[in-house]
Amino acid sequence: MSGRVHELFAAQAARTPGTTALVCGAERLTYAELDARSSALAHDLAGVAGGVVGVRMERGTGLVIALLAVLKAGAGYMVLDPEFPDERLRGMVSDTGAAAVLSPEGVERLQDAARHDGVACVMFTSGSTGRPKGVAAPHLAITATVTGQAYVPFEAVWLQCSPVSWDAFALELWGPLLSGGTCVLYPGRRPDPVVLARLIAEHGVTSMYLSSSLFNVLVDECPDALAGVRDLIVGGEALSPAHVARALARHAELRVSNGYGPVEGMVFLTTHPVTATDGPIPIGAPLRGKHVRVLDARLRPVADGEAGELYATGAGLALGYVGRPGLTAERFVADPFGAPGERMYRTGDLVRASGGVLEFVGRADEQVKVRGFRIEPAEVEAVLARHPSVGRACVIAREDLPGERRLVAYVVPRQGETAEGETLRGHMAAVLPDFMVPSAFVVLDALPLTGTGKLDRAALPAPSYGSAGSAAPRGAVEQALCELFAEVLRVPAVGVDDDFFALGGDSLTVARLLSRIHAELGAQVGVRALFETPTVAGIAEHVKPQAPGAGAQAPAAERRAGGMPLSFAQRRLWFLDRIDAGAAYNMPMLVRLSGPVDADALRGALEDVVARHEALRTVFTVHDGEPGQVVVPAGEARPGFAAVEVPAGELDARVAEAARHRFDLAAELPIHSVLFTTGSDEHALLLVMHHIATDGWSLPPFMRDLSRAYRARLDGVPVAWPSLPIGYAEYAALHRERVDAVAETELAYWRKTLDRLPERLALPRGRPGTETAGAAGTVVRHVGAGLHARLAELGRRRGATLFMVLQAGLAVVLGKAGAGTDLPIGAPVAGRSTGPVDDLVGFFVNLLVLRTDLSGDPALGELVSRVRETDLEAFSHQEVPFERVVQELNPVRRPGRHPLVDVVLALQNNLRAELALPGVESRVEVVRTGSARFELLVDVTDDYGPGGAPAGIAVTLEYRLDAFGRPVMEWLADALVTVLEVMAATPDARVSAVVLPEAPAVPLVPEEQVMTSGEKAPSELERKIADVWAEVLGVPRVGAEDGFFALGGNSLAAVRVAARLTAQGLPVTTSQLFATPTVGELAAALDGATARTEPAIARLPRTPRTRTS
DSSP states (O other): OOSOHHHHHHHHHHHOTTSEEEEETTEEEEHHHHHHHHHHHHHHTTTOTTSEEEEOOOSSHHHHHHHHHHHHTTOEEEEOOTTSOHHHHHHHHHHHTOSEEEETTEEEEOSSOOOOTTEEEEEEEOOTTSSOEEEEEEHHHHHHHHSSOTTSOTTOEEEEOSOTTSTHHHHHHHHHHTTTOEEEEOSSSSOOHHHHHHHHHHHTOOEEEEEHHHHHHHHHHOTTTTTTOOEEEEESSOOOHHHHHHHHHHOTTOEEEEEEOOGGGOSOSEEEEEOSOSSOOOOBEEOTTEEEEEEOTTSOBOOTTOEEEEEEEETTOOOEETTOHHHHHHHEEEOTTSSTTOEEEEEEEEEEEETTEEEEEEETTOOEEETTEEEOHHHHHHHHHTSTTEEEEEEEEEEEETTEEEEEEEEEEOTTOOOOHHHHHHHHHTTSOGGGSOSEEEEOSSOOBOTTSSBOGGGOOOOOOOOTTOOOOOSHHHHHHHHHHHHHHTOSOOOTTOOTTTTTOOHHHHHHHHHHHHHHHOOOOOHHHHHHSOSHHHHHTTOOOOOTTOOOOOOOOOOOTTOBOOOHHHHHHHHHHHHOOSSTTEEEEEEEEESOOOHHHHHHHHHHHHHHOGGGGEEEEEETTEEEEEEOOGGGOOOEEEEEEOOGGGHHHHHHHHHTOOOOTTTSOSEEEEEEEEETTEEEEEEEEEGGGOOGGGHHHHHHHHHHHHHHHHHTSOOOOOOOSSOHHHHHHHHHHHHHHHHHHHHHHHHHHTTTOOSSOOOBOOOOOOSOTTBEEEEEEEEOHHHHHHHHHHHHHTTOOHHHHHHHHHHHHHIIIIIOSEEEEEEEEOOOOSSSOTTOOSOOOEEEEEEEEOTTOOBHHHHHHHHHHHHHHHHTTOSSOHHHHHHHHOOOOOTTOOSSOSEEEEEOOOOOOOOOOTTOEEEEEEOOOSBOSSSEEEEEEEEEOGGGOEEEEEEEEEEETTTOOHHHHHHHHHHHHHHHHHHHHOTTSBGGGOOOOOOOOOOBOOOOOOOOOOOBOOSHHHHHHHHHHHHHHTOSOOBTTOBTTTTTOOHHHHHHHHHHHHHTTOOOOHHHHHHSOBHHHHHHHHHHHHHHTSOHHHHSOOOOOOOOO
């Protein structure tokens, strides 16, 4: 059937105007109504023809109306699934150059729209680099798939239950609407077997599509659900013969088709009618109008029965990938067997043809190499599935121990059967060569599925591997260390000769291990010692035998007027809050909850957790200019909590607003939470904590405690807590003792290391925006699993962590961007080496200045080794707090500038924070506040799959909008990925040989003038200010042009000056000292304020705010 999608729909609406076209819950639309409403909306979309329009709506009649309207307006649609993270949605809109975004709030027209003539829809699918790719499909791709095919009968009732972002959505929607049928829209997001069964029966569903995994679940859990269904097409993964046989035996009238096809071929290229069979199910023959070829690596047809790569041609092919011409040229190649200009698509799938029917063999890029042999896991799975005890199975290659790659089989027994590993091993050994027999068999109740119903390979558990070949512990110290290594690395057992880093250790687990050793054995083991002898046997040499639990004992926290002393980390955050009580140091976290949530139990659980952790029930006071912390009694602590109902479409805006909550640290607890309810059993819990009370390490224990407390509240029993050895205030006292003991030595190290540190990195700035000072922009890039693994391997060869490799890469980018060869980079460290504080919620983070040296044009691998040596020395001197280092060095201070470093690199490799509530699905998301802590923060999150295999890296550049233009940050992010690729591929290449992407033409940052004068303040007001400065700073004379920080001022001195001037009738805040850092400027601001009888701070120019981590 020829014609565009909306034209074919209009023709159908004219033929059957009164037939029901759409059903969603109680709402029904006829063809005439759907046609009229979409035409009216298309009128409002005038001007978008030839472009792409993003449609961000939940599944419902409004979504379908919108899609039809976009097509009628002459544009292509792109479904923006509201369930996707905002960052991904922004990337989709940016990649396509969308002309507009259509949402329940209306139409938002966008600038610089790209042309996409002939495109009907754009669908995004995962990319191997971690960056999703947009597949642009023409109208013919849709119509060739959903019209004139046997699996789309006329006037059928279809159930649409696939995610709206899938290509299968087009089949389930346009299939019925272009053939006079009815489309029943699934009312939720995640298909539930019970709900599916009810909808099928209630609406008389006759046709539907299911993913293979969801089909298996439906057959297992609701075997009668398919009663009445006539045509079922299943795809997405290999189809289980056993499940098909059971379904056909129960429903004689059911016709099942196995569908195969990538997104680039629009849902299906081939189908195969399935009958009850014990063998693998073919993927069948090409659809009408679509063609396939099976070719070898040299694009020659293979013989019948031989495996080759499948290429797709004919109607239904996508136009390519939007904005990715290189990738399009790689995957859509000229058809050597077709007419000039015809193309074919490389699927990457290996198939075998027999009598015109295709059999799927596996992925060309999923062959695994085990013990030197190339293996197709799908072939092994097929043999395993033939055993009578096996219901479902999958086989993957795992590397749970570095260098030991093994095949692992996962089996779900057939109902009433018992699957035994040894029996299955014998079955497979009789058919397969020994190298194809899995090393381990894991029996599961069910294979894990993703939220979209596909097999979740990343969630498959590791088999139980022991520590073979490593000597047993000799004595109590080695026994204790073996247990601590295993605990921190989360492995079953560790031998005395096992390498800590080979077992998955990284910079964070180093900190955890050293903290646990100190807490349990009372030994202070240095970071360098662990790097140089990373085994139990080696570390045992640094530990004197002591009783377990013989760690340092915390002194009683000093009680005094105004509260107990702050920790060094708290003092830093408290001062920054005094400068600007904004949201930059909020730590918001959103937990999406699907299921019944008891708001009262949740409120009580939060109170229980706050009662357990002192830092969450602490307020901060000032006494004689000195800050102190007051711990609110547990029975009186009431954290902020609200439970509100909001429409789903308003949730993002409400979350963003609540995440920017401004804490009054002197009067309220540093935790605030809101439970948003968006529908029946759909909730979102927003937890906002001030950084002064928590850090990244604290989040997993916080969530564990909240889960435990909620369960106790539901059961109506007091929560049973494991004991916490010390509270945060006791830790602060213990840490002060520790710092006092090492301060002289460590400060001497930092004075020498940071001598003649560059005052500012000369980076390209672009055209910074005029946004509020401190407002943040973000740019995100993804590093794929392959590059992640190669970077980790580069680190292993150099005895370095992934962080060190990333630091070296960042230094290369900064150096080649114009910052020179001496590069100070800030790095947050856990700061938990003092006392047993692993499970304590609180703020412990310290900031180190890592000075990276690019001089001499080193090779990239050599640079990693340099960075390793620099970092190990810095990590060995991390006890002294950053603010003491700043005070010691007394650098020139600038408004809006972080002292000592402009750029900070942070690797977010903390344990995952998860909330486990009974009967509730949860998903934790990070929420950004829109405020920047540093001029440039390079925030890196590494991800790992089964057995700890590298699964990719997300790199987020968070930058101050008033410091950098976005084009510069986009370029910097691309440059970093480029450098990392070069480092992994050619570590012997010199820094000078690295070529970055072409940089935007932008000016460098202008040099700033430092004011140092000694003239006497001429006015009375200036004299008062100068006298207070001289008294507080201990200098004999202060002039009108002298700078507060240039004279030796610091954060504590600023608080004292503000307090004393206020006491003399001159209300001054610490933020004013940063905004107007000379006597003359401060006096002018105060004098002007008095003349206009307004608060001085209200009229001061908005300047960048100083931030510290």
